[in-house]
Amino acid sequence: xxxxxxxxxxxxxxxxxxxxxxxxDTNSMSLLPAFETFATSSPPLPLLFTLTVDDSLRPSRNRxxxxxxxxxxxxxxxxxxxxxxxxxxxxNIQGDNCCLLIADSHFSQCRCALNGDYSMRSFGxxxxxxxxxxxxxxxxxxxxxxxxxxxxxxxxxxxxxxAFPFVAASGTGKSTHTSLWLKTIADAELINDDNLIIRxxxxxxxxxxxxxxxxxxxxxxxxxxxxxxxxxxxxxxNSIRQLAPVEAFxxxxxxxxxxxxxxxxxxNICDTISAVLExxxxxxxxxxxxxxxxLLSHKTLTxxxxxx
Numbered sequence: 615x616x617x618x619x620x621x622x623x624x625x626x627x628x629x630x631x632x633x634x635x636x637x638x639d640t641n642s643m644s645l646l647p648a649f650e651t652f653a654t655s656s657p658p659l660p661l662l663f664t665l666t667v668d669d670s671l672r673p674s675r676n677r678x679x680x681x682x683x684x685x686x687x688x689x690x691x692x693x694x695x696x697x698x699x700x701x702x703x704x705x706n707i708q709g710d711n712c713c714l715l716i717a718d719s720h721f722s723q724c725r726c727a728l729n730g731d732y733s734m735r736s737f738g739x740x741x742x743x744x745x746x747x748x749x750x751x752x753x754x755x756x757x758x759x760x761x762x763x764x765x766x767x768x769x770x771x772x773x774x775x776x777a778f779p780f781v782a783a784s785g786t787g788k789s790t791h792t793s794l795w796l797k798t799i800a801d802a803e804l805i806n807d808d809n810l811i812i813r814x815x816x817x818x819x820x821x822x823x824x825x826x827x828x829x830x831x832x833x834x835x836x837x838x839x840x841x842x843x844x845x846x847x848x849x850x851x852n853s854i855r856q857l858a859p860v861e862a863f864x865x866x867x868x869x870x871x872x873x874x875x876x877x878x879x880x881x882n883i884c885d886t887i888s889a890v891l892e893x894x895x896x897x898x899x900x901x902x903x904x905x906x907x908x909l910l911s912h913k914t915l916t917x918x919x920x921x922x
Contacts, residue, residue, distance in 0.1 A: 618666070623652040624835070626811035626822040628662040628751055632743065635668040641728060645736040646743070648825040648833040663722050663750040665743060671727035673714055677701055680875060686784060688712075688737075690745075692873075702745065704738050713738025719878075721750035744809070744826050748871035752882040755814040755889070758871040762788035763810045763821060764795045764802045765838040769920050775803075776841035777821030778915050779810050780899075781869040786846050787903055789830065794908035807832050809871075812840060812890060819890055842895050842915045849900035852907045854914050862896035863887060 619637040623630050632649075634641050643649065677693035691703040698719040704712050712734040717724040726742045728735040748758040761779035768774035778795075780788045788807075795802045805821065808828030813820050823834035844854075845865045857865060866887055874880050897914065901907035 622654050622657050623649055623825075624654045624659075625652050625747060625824060626751065626756060626813050627659070627815070627837075628747070628754065628756065629654065629657045629659045630662050630743070630747065631657070631664040633664065633666045635666065635670070641667050641669065641735070645728075645732070645739050646825070648740075648827070648831070651833050651835050652825055661722075662754070663724055663746050665724040665726060665746055667726055667728060667739065669727045671714060671716065671725050673703070674701055674716070685741075690741075702742070704741050706734060706737050710734055713742050715742045715745065717746060717749075720753060721746050740826070745871070749873065749876075749879050751811075751813075752879050752886070755886050757812050757883055757886050757890075758824070758826075759810045759812055759866070760808065760869045760871070761810045761843075762792040762807045763805050764792045764799075765805050765821075765836075766799070766803075766841075766916065767801050768839060769916070771839075775836075775838035776916075776919060777805060777810070777838035778841050778844065778911075779812075779821065780844050780846050781866065782846040786848060788846060789828075790903045791846055791899075791901070791908065791911070794903070794905055795912065798905050798908045799912050804830070804832050805834050805836055805838065812886075814886065814889055819894055840890070840894050841919060842897060843890075844897045844899050844911060844915065847898060847900050849902070852899075852901045852904075852910050854897050854899045854901075854910055857896045857898060859891055862891050865896060865898065866891070 620633045680692040683690045688706040693701040700717050702715040715726045724746045728738050761781045763779040765775040765777045768776050782788045805823045806827050807830035809824050809826035811822040819840040820837045821840045822837045872883050899911050
């Protein structure tokens with residue numbers, strides 16, 4: 615008789631369940647050490663999704679290939695199933711099959727099978743949970759944004775903080791710029807260095823830390839009011855400009871985890887972005903990797919909040 619163990623986590627004020635069939639030293643929460651901060655003893659809120667790890671799971675042959683995506687850390691092969699669900703094959707940068715993920719159309723019920731050694735299994739499960747979160751949360755005014763994000767004390771609210779995510783193409787220098795904030799700006803703190811959660815709740819736009827922070831171990835279960843979103847582009851001199859709404863939408867959309875071919879999920883994400891941009895300014899910072907760039911962006915992004 616199979617044994618199932620369930621573990622609950624609160625991420626962006628969404629509660630998820632990760633369960634293991636016959637949990638042992640090979641498959642357990644030791645594969646996801648970054649999730650420890652987000653653990654909760656029981657689900658105080660409705661579950662966003664349930665993911666069951668079961669290595670007996672086999673891929674469906676009744677499937678339609680969408681395409682193969684290069685994630686920078688490996689490949690993801692995406693298939694559509696007859697019931698409108700999805701099947702994913704996740705491969706690491708060496709091309710090894712690490713994870714099979716099968717999900718329903720809303721990503722509320724997910725199953726996965728893991729392969730290989732600890733590193734492969736950890737890679738596969740981490741990516742499976744991140745994908746399930748991004749797409750399930752899209753139905754709840756939530757987006758997962760590839761950004762490096764710093765926070766500062768809110769000038770008009772005791773104890774509250776403001777979040778300032780920086781988005782850019784990989785290798786442009788998001789982490790470099792936020793590290794300059796940490797160096798030059800008093801009270802600046804890093805909340806996440808790779809995948810920020812932005813969620814609209816009761817008219818307020820919140821930024822949350824997540825268990826997915828790239829190469830920087832910054833896994834903070836904290837939230838802050840979203841202050842502004844800034845795209846970084848390298849330039850020979852430092853300057854910054856606020857974007858018009860159409861420009862802003864086109865700038866932030868590529869930074870969001872998305873499936874553009876899925877009409878419902880893509881529509882959810884676009885609606886959330888549009889709602890965010892109604893009240894949150896977006897900028898493009900053209901900059902060098904120097905202290906002056908950090909001082910310029912800090913002054914521009916915080917002046918609005920000091921005046922309110």
